[in-house]
Amino acid sequence: MPRFGGPEVLELDRHHPDPVPGPDQVVVRVHAASLNHLDLAVREGIPTLKLTLPHILGCDAAGDIAEVGSDVTDVEVGDRVVVNPGVSCGRCEYCLRGEDSECVEYKILGEHLPGTYAEKVAVPARNVLKIPTDMDFPQAAAVPLAFMTAWRMLITRAKVRPGEDVLILGAGSGVSTAAIQVAKLAGCTVFTTSSSDAKLEKAKALGADVLVNYKAMPWSKAIWELTGKRGVDVVVDHVGEATFKDSVRSLRKGGRVVVPGATTGALLELDARYLFWRQLSVLGSTMANQREFEEVMKLVFMGRLKPVVDRVFPLEQARQAHEYLGRGEQFGKVVLAIDTPD
Ligand SMILES: [Zn+2]
Structure with missing residues (x-):
């Protein structure tokens, strides 16, 4: 260019x-x-x-x-x-x-x-x-970029564990389609959001368990209800400014939000009282190291993760x-x- x-x-x-x-x-x-x-x-x-x-x-x-x-x-x-x-x-x-x-x-x-x-x-x-x-x-x-990002942010940074509830915003993005599969492979229950039922159905085929169409109801409200007012363990928010406040509100006490990007704007709103009282963690993540790259590629080559x-x-x-x-x-x-x- x-x-x-x-x-x-x-x-x-x-x-x-x-x-x-x-x-x-x-x-x-x-x-x-x-x-x-x-x-x-x-x-x-x-x-x-x-x-x-x-x-x-x-x-x-x-x-x-x-x-x-x-x-x-x-x-x-x-x-x-x-x-x-x-x-x-x-x-x-x-x-x-x-x-x-x-x-x-x-x-x-x-x-x-x-x-x-x-x-x-x-x-x-x-x-x-x-x-x-x-x-x-x-x-x-x-x-590479999508799966490296998904692998490092979930496995290394957020340290997801089997049985945890992981919310991945925006089901259709490249990173999300990778993250849904990585979280599922790690034994998590995967929640994801979209304004399109067609995209949510495709996310389900990748392994997403709980589908939230935010046209019907604000997604943070839906997450709150679907988790019995507990909140999820981990939120993946690459959307940024438009969603971060609701991402934080969707976390359980002691939950973590991981930020690998900010496609709608970079300045994130965070209420410090919410952060300390609920003992939340905000985790930045970018790309992956060589070992993580090789780990995730091996799983792709084995067919356990699919582009x-x-x-x-x-x-x-x-x-x-x-x-x-x-x-x-x-x-x-x-x-x-x-x-x-x-
Ligand atoms: Zn160096």
Whole structure:
């Protein structure tokens, strides 16, 4: 994209030079890239994020290895891979502790680095993971950011336990379709919300137990009644400003709310009296470390967790794909398919 703005700023640049791999990098020939809400925010322009234009969007990718750097030994040209979009320095105190996503220089493809809406992208070799032969590229590209986020926020940060009630707001988002499955796999009772009965039925098929259509009744009221005025153990709120107050009110005493994003606005309202008297925890979470990435990918490869692809657009229709995601009509991931000439 040559400038910041609406979906209309996205254009195909056929003359962009191919990336060259550094010694510890590989170049992935991208066959599929998936969209994330982050892409829309970067496209609009994030005030604190200084980018050189033109910029290539896109965090998630799957493809095959086109080139390997001189020091790379464990990946070969032609390997089919999926990409971990988080790039860490490997040297800082957080990296040394294994907490890659807390790295002081943490960067995300398509946000701080050239992204995956491209025929080729260069990434550190440690960021690619081979995919099973029966997994297609659009499915694989739909996985990393959504499942990494869901896994870390629920398993590592919120530490969900079997039998707990977990409320996941907005059933249709990519992160939600991952989170519903992760919470279910962890033995939780999963509550989810939507204004669409069709989306709620799809969420049920993924394992959601309690469906709340907030067109019929404010969802926080519904949760309060459905839990016998107890509240849920954990709320996942990536919606932000529009929902946070109600998320906190939906928690039981000692409950936790986990915030992996804020699509409707970043300033959250929190009554401190409510926080201390009810002994609540507010947990931020972002992306995942390498171990969590590999853990969740293993479960995807085993078929225990399933990517949900809503729709595939050709790369040439990135603008339409952004408009579609912006309208929030999707259930699961929106993917770009990229035809790469050999
Ligand atoms: Zn680091």
